[in-house]
Amino acid sequence: MATDAFYMKKALEEARRAYEEDEIPVGAVVVCGDRILARAHNLTETLTDVTAHAEMQVITAAANALGGKYLNECTLYVTLEPCVMCAGAIGWAQVKRLVYGATDEKRGYRMFAPQAIHPRTEVVSGVMADESMALLKDFFKGKR
Amino acid sequence: MATDAFYMKKALEEARRAYEEDEIPVGAVVVCGDRILARAHNLTETLTDVTAHAEMQVITAAANALGGKYLNECTLYVTLEPCVMCAGAIGWAQVKRLVYGATDEKRGYRMFAPQAIHPRTEVVSGVMADESMALLKDFFKGKR
Numbered sequence: 001m002a003t004d005a006f007y008m009k010k011a012l013e014e015a016r017r018a019y020e021e022d023e024i025p026v027g028a029v030v031v032c033g034d035r036i037l038a039r040a041h042n043l044t045e046t047l048t049d050v051t052a053h054a055e056m057q058v059i060t061a062a063a064n065a066l067g068g069k070y071l072n073e074c075t076l077y078v079t080l081e082p083c084v085m086c087a088g089a090i091g092w093a094q095v096k097r098l099v100y101g102a103t104d105e106k107r108g109y110r111m112f113a114p115q116a117i118h119p120r121t122e123v124v125s126g127v128m129a130d131e132s133m134a135l136l137k138d139f140f141k142g143k144r
Numbered sequence: 145m146a147t148d149a150f151y152m153k154k155a156l157e158e159a160r161r162a163y164e165e166d167e168i169p170v171g172a173v174v175v176c177g178d179r180i181l182a183r184a185h186n187l188t189e190t191l192t193d194v195t196a197h198a199e200m201q202v203i204t205a206a207a208n209a210l211g212g213k214y215l216n217e218c219t220l221y222v223t224l225e226p227c228v229m230c231a232g233a234i235g236w237a238q239v240k241r242l243v244y245g246a247t248d249e250k251r252g253y254r255m256f257a258p259q260a261i262h263p264r265t266e267v268v269s270g271v272m273a274d275e276s277m278a279l280l281k282d283f284f285k286g287k288r
Contacts, residue, residue, distance in 0.1 A: 050203065113257035
């Protein structure tokens with residue numbers, strides 16, 4: 001059985017892809033059983049679409065792969081704490097487990113809408129947070 | 145200059161389309177100047193996707209029509225108070241004005257995440273709320 005760190009590494013690979021495409025480097029994967037159903041990274045600039053966060057896309061892709069709207073048997077891994085929009089989507093999708101990396105002090109849902117997540121969703125934070133934060137800091141340093 | 149009620153009627157037409165497609169009847173339009181940039185209705189069942197709310201789609205479509213991510217010169221009309229996910233998206237898009245119809249006591253953002261909307265966004269509620277609520281009640285009555 002693979003660990004949370006194993007899947008978070010896959011999410012970090014997606015974040016690195018975003019970085020290479022000059023997108024804010026956030027990546028996500030959805031895992032059901034021991035299978036990765038979907039992978040995605042932030043594409044807001046490429047798609048000119050504020051809704052194209054990694055989590056939104058990975059939820060859509062995973063539901064498509066499953067043929068059902070609900071991810072209540074799945075774990076969503078994302079390298080950064082979800083924003084309010086993405087937390088709302090994770091709530092609607094009834095994700096079974098949410099595992100995220102770095103904390104987002106400015107935009108994270110826990111500050112603004114802690115109830116957005118479904119009450120039955122198990123939340124794990126801080127998995128490979130240092131790697132995620134290093135990538136984000138590196139990205140924004142290059143922007144200054 | 146058309147009134148808010150004029151554009152809300154267009155959003156209600158979209159909600160009726162959703163109803164006819166057996167979707168929860170919520171519709172939205174984005175208006176910039178006096179031009180309707182985009183129209184959309186809820187498609188969560190058709191697309192098997194919890195993220196396919198009217199607001200999410202209309203934001204994506206309007207940004208596509210504009211060629212820019214931000215709707216800071218636009219008004220978003222939606223027949224029902226946005227949920228947390230959609231309010232988050234409306235916040236990211238920096239929508240200039242949000243006009244909604246009926247209040248959503250159970251899922252509306254004002255209860256769970258009032259700060260999700262951008263602080264500069266002007267919010268108007270209750271426009272053609274009775275018509276919107278009548279359509280929703282009729283839909284759910286048919287489901288029982």
